[in-house]
Amino acid sequence: MIQVGSSLPEVTLSVLKNGKMTNPHVEELFGGKKVVLFAVPGAFTPTCSQTHLPGYVALADKIKAKGVDSIICISVNDAFVMDAWGKATNAEEIIMAGDGNAFFTESIGMDVDTGEFGGVRSVRYSMLVEDGIVRKLNIEDPGNFEVSDAQTMLDSL
Template sequence: MIEVGATLPEATFSLLKDGEMINPHSNNLFAGKKVVVFAVPGAFTPTCSQAHLPGYVALADKIKAKGVDDIICLSVNDAFVMDAWGKSANAEHVTMLADGNAQFTQAIGLDMDTDSFGGIRSQRYSMLVDDGTVVALNLEDPGRFEVSDAETMLKSL
């Protein structure tokens, strides 16, 4: 499992931007930037839709005012689902990033097998990344939502 002080692995993601599919690489997303990443087990799922994403949407301006260049919501879903979820949540200040094949999630060791729920998914966490290096990692215990929320991240900035 990735730890504070580690460098993020190279990975390619999917993202719908202005209706067009792009595949940003981890270097494009993190190099020379201060980025908040929060990951969810699945788009449109209850805790993710009612609390996790809305918290970051509501506090996006305050988080970015602390010198954060981007806020990324990451999920093992496809880019079309992530785009639709972002639009439904008015998440225009959050990058809705798809790790469709769980390449990144598995590379950092934060994957979990949800079996009948959806197979391989991401554990719930938030992290602060500075120039590709993990500065803070807030990993939730299974079934919990206590440390990866936007308010906790904002307080730690």
């Protein structure tokens, strides 16, 4: 499992940009930047939609005011689902990244098999990444939502 001080893996994610599919490399999204990344088990799921993503939407300006270049939400969903979810939650300030094949999630050891719920998904977590290096990491215990929220991240910046 990835730890503070680790480098992010060099894989691609999927992001819709102006209605077109793009596949930015991790280096493109994180290289030379200060980025807050948070991961959710699935788009449109209850805690993710009612609390986790909305918290980052509400605090995006305050987080960016602390010198953060971008905020990225990632889930083991495709870019079309992530884009629709972002639009449904007014997440204009957040990059909604799909990890449809779970390559990123598995390569950092944050994958979990949820069985009939949805198969391979991500553990809920947040991290601060500076130039591709993890500087802060908040991993939730299964079923909990206590440390990966936007306020906790803001308070730690």
